[in-house]
Amino acid sequence: MTKTVLVGAGAMGEAILAGLLKSGRPADSLVVVEKRAERAAELVAAHGVTVSDDLGVVAGAEQVLLAVKPQDIFAVLDEIAPSLAAGQTVISIAAGVTIASIEARVPAGVAVVRVMPNTPALVSEGISALSGGLAATGAQVAAAEELMSACGTVVVVPEKQMDAVTAVSGSGPAYVFYVIDAMVEAGVHLGLPRPTAHQLAVQTVLGSAVMARDTGTHPAVLREQVTSPAGTTAAALRQLDERGVRAAFLAALEACRDRSAELAGS
Numbered sequence: 001m002t003k004t005v006l007v008g009a010g011a012m013g014e015a016i017l018a019g020l021l022k023s024g025r026p027a028d029s030l031v032v033v034e035k036r037a038e039r040a041a042e043l044v045a046a047h048g049v050t051v052s053d054d055l056g057v058v059a060g061a062e063q064v065l066l067a068v069k070p071q072d073i074f075a076v077l078d079e080i081a082p083s084l085a086a087g088q089t090v091i092s093i094a095a096g097v098t099i100a101s102i103e104a105r106v107p108a109g110v111a112v113v114r115v116m117p118n119t120p121a122l123v124s125e126g127i128s129a130l131s132g133g134l135a136a137t138g139a140q141v142a143a144a145e146e147l148m149s150a151c152g153t154v155v156v157v158p159e160k161q162m163d164a165v166t167a168v169s170g171s172g173p174a175y176v177f178y179v180i181d182a183m184v185e186a187g188v189h190l191g192l193p194r195p196t197a198h199q200l201a202v203q204t205v206l207g208s209a210v211m212a213r214d215t216g217t218h219p220a221v222l223r224e225q226v227t228s229p230a231g232t233t234a235a236a237l238r239q240l241d242e243r244g245v246r247a248a249f250l251a252a253l254e255a256c257r258d259r260s261a262e263l264a265g266s
């Protein structure tokens with residue numbers, strides 16, 4: 001029996017697929033559904049997995065992981081519902097889409113688990129927040145946790161926190177890449193060769209994240225440790241404060257949360 005069927009191997013689906021395979025998950029325990037022949041060939045060549053254009057392959061799978069856009073998920077659910085049966089688990093990573101709206105479209109006894117992953121899953125450094133639905137047993141939620149743990153850290157959260165989670169970690173890598181890109185461009189502006197600016201910016205973000213994680217020290221304290229009296233960092237941070245960067249982050253994450261909530265009805 002195929003253990004897991006992945007429906008949708010776009011940016012996030014392929015990152016999860018790569019994370020699963022990198023963690024040692026056997027390729028023959030996975031089937032990917034992809035309708036476009038050209039994309040299917042790419043996935044076979046890159047990952048050595050079985051790719052089908054038939055959503056009927058979900059029949060009998062232990063887990064069906066839906067990685068399609070929120071705007072497409074209900075059409076996919078309506079198409080696969082006749083092939084699903086009690087005991088299977090549908091895992092959705094669609095932003096905003098609620099567990100109840102999925103449960104309403106699958107047969108009774110099909111477990112639903114909602115997950116918000118992020119793209120660092122590709123390098124097994126992702127973080128996924130996960131909530132189980134009404135029909136999901138402890139064992140089914142644990143199996144979903146195990147699946148996602150191949151892509152990095154997993155935390156279980158109440159579903160009502162999912163829009164906020166999306167604002168912090170689901171969309172979060174985009175903010176970090178934005179910061180890296182801005183630091184590289186600024187470094188080039190200051191006269192550094194682009195490869196040097198890139199290496200300095202990426203390792204600085206990586207080292208800072210590892211330090212925040214491994215020391216457990218509050219980021220404000222870590223920031224103070226960099227900020228010598230009347231020094232260079234204080235001059236830089238003053239510019240960030242004067243230009244409203246902290247307020248911009250709050251507004252950005254609020255907009256993200258609100259868009260996630262809107263997608264519930266997509």
Ligand SMILES: NC(=O)C1=CN([C@@H]2O[C@H](COP(=O)(O)OP(=O)(O)OC[C@H]3O[C@@H](n4cnc5c(N)ncnc54)[C@H](OP(=O)(O)O)[C@@H]3O)[C@@H](O)[C@H]2O)C=CC1
Nearest residue numbers: 008009010011012013033036067068069070093094095117
């Ligand atoms: N990108 C991210 O960082 C994150 C995304 N998510 C969620 O993941 C989901 C996917 O997002 P993302 O990867 O960015 O989007 P993409 O558009 O990159 O991927 C969506 C994929 O779904 C495929 N698809 C659509 N309909 C079907 C179908 N009927 N059968 C099989 N495949 C289908 C598309 O194929 P085709 O191109 O051939 O139409 C495409 O490959 C969304 O719900 C999003 O909210 C969650 C967390 C993070």
Ligand SMILES: O=C(O)[C@@H]1CCC=N1
Nearest residue numbers: 094095166170171172
């Ligand atoms: O931009 C999006 O809608 C998706 C959901 C979280 C990250 N990317």
